Amino acid sequence: MGDFNEARAWMVERQIVRRGVRDEYVIAAMRRVPREAFVPADLRDFAYDDTPLPIGGEQSISQPFIVARMLAAAELQPGNHVLDIGTGSGYAAAIAAEIAGRVDSIERDPSLAEDARERLQRLGYENVEVHVGDGTVGFAAHAPYDAIIAAAGGPHVPQALRAQLAPGGRLVMPVGSSLSHQRLVKIVRRGEHDYDEQALAEVRFVPLVGDDGWPQPGGAPPLN
Template sequence: MGDVQGMLSDIQAEANYACRMSGLDHLNDHVLAAMGRVPRQRFVSKSLRPHAFDNSPLPIGKGQTISQPFIVALMTDLMAPKRGDNVLEVGTGSGYQTAVLAELVDHLYSIEIIPELAKKSRRRLEKEGYNNISFQVGDGYYGWSDMAPFDAIIVTAAVEQIPHPLVEQLAPGGRLVLPVGERSYSQDLILVKKDPSGAIIKTRLLPVSFMPLSGSR
C-alpha cells in the first residue's frame, strides 16, 4: 500500500518526461501541494484503497474512473487556476479532481451527468469539508451558461470535437483543458486558450486515454 508522498514522487517522475512534451518546465508547487492535501483514498471504494495512491486510474462504478494522479496534476496545472477565478469542471465523477481544484480557487462549478455519481460525490465532498463548490446534474457538453464566462474549464472525459458551447463560455484570457479523440487509444490532451481579443489558440499536448463524455453529443 502506497502513501501520498510516494504518489507525489511518481507524479514528479512522470512530469520530468511529460512536461517536456506539454511545454511546461515543471508542475506548479501549489498544484502539488493541493494534491498532497486531498486524501485520494476517500474517493475510491474500500476494496481499492490499498491502490489509492498508485499513479493509475481506478474504477468508480457506472463505467467511469478516477483519473491517474499525474493526469489530474497536469490538467490542473494547465488550467492555471487561482483565487478569484471563475472555474468550471465538466464531469464531477468521484469528486477527486473537484477537490484538488477546490483547494486552489475560491469557488468552483461542477457538472455531472450521472445522477448516482453526482449524489455520491457531492456527499463525499461535503463530508470532507469542501463548501466552495456548486453542483449541477446535467450534460456538461453545454457547459453552465448562467455562470459563464469562466476563466478556466476542465473536461474530465473525452470528446470527439471541442464543444463549441464551452469555447463560447470561456472568458477572454481563459483556458480550456480537455481530452479530444474518437477512441481511447487515439486521444490527445488539448489546451485551448482564448486571448484578450477573443481569438482561439489550440495546442495539442500529449496522448491520453479517457472514458468518453456521456450525453446527447
C-alpha cells in the same frame, strides 16, 4: 497500506514532481487531498498507485499524474472560477477547490453526482457545487469561467465551452475522433472569437457523452 499520508507524499514526489509537474499550487493541493476518500472502500489500498481506478457507473477516477497534468495546464490561480466536467468521484474538483475560489462541477450520472456532492461536503469543500447534466453544454448560468477542465474525451471541443471561457480563460480536455484514443488539448481564449490551441499529450479517457459530444441512447438529464 496503513499510512495514507506517507503514501500520498510518496505519490506526489514519485508520480507528479519527478514526472515534470512544476505548478506549486497543484503540488500542494495534491499533498492535501485524501485520494483514498474518493475511491471505493475495497480499493483504498490502491488509492496512490499510478493508475486510474473504477468508481462505478462505468466511470473511473483518473490516474494522479493525469489529474495533476491537466490542472497544471489549466494554470489555476487563487480566486479563479472553474468549471469541472465529469465530476466522477469528485477528486479533481477537490484538487481544483484547494486552489480556486469556486468550482462548478457537472456529472451526467445522478448517482455519482449525489455521492460526490455528499463526499465533498463531508470533507469540507464548501466552494464546490455539483450539478447533474450534460457537460457538453457547460453551465451557462454561472459563466464565464477562468478555467474549464473536462475528464472525458469528445470528438471536438464543444462550442458552448469555448463561449463560456472568460477572456484569458484556459480549457483543457481530451479530443479525438476515436473512442479509444485522444489528444489532450489546451485552448486559451484571447478575444471574442480568437482562441489559441495546443496539443499536450496522447491520452485515453472515457467518452464525453451529450448533445455536443458522443451520443448515448436516452439522452442526458437536465441540468439542476
